[in-house]
Amino acid sequence: ARMGRTLVELFYDVISPYSWLGFEVLCRYQHIWNIDLRFRPAFLGGIMQQTGNKPPAMLPKRAEYMLKDLKRMGKYYQVPVHMSGDDFQRILATSSLAAMRFVTAIDMTNPQYLEPLSREFWMRFWSQHEDISQPENILAVARQAGLSAELSQKALEMISSPAVKDRLKETTAEAIKYGAFGMPAVVAHYDGEPHLFFGSDRLELLGSVIGEKWLGPVPS
Numbered sequence: 001a002r003m004g005r006t007l008v009e010l011f012y013d014v015i016s017p018y019s020w021l022g023f024e025v026l027c028r029y030q031h032i033w034n035i036d037l038r039f040r041p042a043f044l045g046g047i048m049q050q051t052g053n054k055p056p057a058m059l060p061k062r063a064e065y066m067l068k069d070l071k072r073m074g075k076y077y078q079v080p081v082h083m084s085g086d087d088f089q090r091i092l093a094t095s096s097l098a099a100m101r102f103v104t105a106i107d108m109t110n111p112q113y114l115e116p117l118s119r120e121f122w123m124r125f126w127s128q129h130e131d132i133s134q135p136e137n138i139l140a141v142a143r144q145a146g147l148s149a150e151l152s153q154k155a156l157e158m159i160s161s162p163a164v165k166d167r168l169k170e171t172t173a174e175a176i177k178y179g180a181f182g183m184p185a186v187v188a189h190y191d192g193e194p195h196l197f198f199g200s201d202r203l204e205l206l207g208s209v210i211g212e213k214w215l216g217p218v219p220s
Contacts, residue, residue: 007036021081099121
């Protein structure tokens with residue numbers, strides 16, 4: 001971290017709508033707060049498996065609430081996340097592993113595209129309700145995010161490489177080491193120790209801990 005700046009790591013997976021909310025808010029605050037924001041693409045499936053957690057949609061009452069919650073949060077956070085009841089099957093049937101390996105490959109080779117690429121994956125899956133698990137969809141997302149055909153193709157080939165697979169596993173393990181059991185997991189390195197915040201609705205608390213002023217989810 002640069003002098004006097006707080007390093008804030010965001011562990012996220014594009015299959016997680018709450019990660020999108022947290023991501024957009026932190027993107028807005030990265031130029032307002034005295035922070036260095038670091039995106040850490042990780043695999044939610046791996047976190048769930050290793051911590052014994054289950055998707056909220058598995059519990060009917062929780063799924064019911066989540067629909068309303070995401071509708072309200074999307075509006076309040078000004079993030080175009082759109083979810084309907086039949087989305088739960090779609091989510092449970094989709095693996096984000098290839099997408100997160102692709103994002104990891106870009107993080108390793110061209111990190112300047114990490115923010116637009118991640119956003120585009122969420123847009124495609126949560127706003128346009130399209131698939132993100134197939135190679136042709138992944139390439140379409142990359143194109144939309146401004147990556148050249150050559151770069152996208154190279155990253156796509158990298159997703160089956162041990163280097164990318166290991167990097168994603170390591171980042172996921174790191175999130176768990178910090179205490180993560182779901183996503184988004186935000187880790188602020190402040191006062192010589194890591195502070196974990198879970199969810200997109202704890203960013204006000206994050207600000208309070210690191211001594212920054214919260215100006216709402218859409219700071220002007």
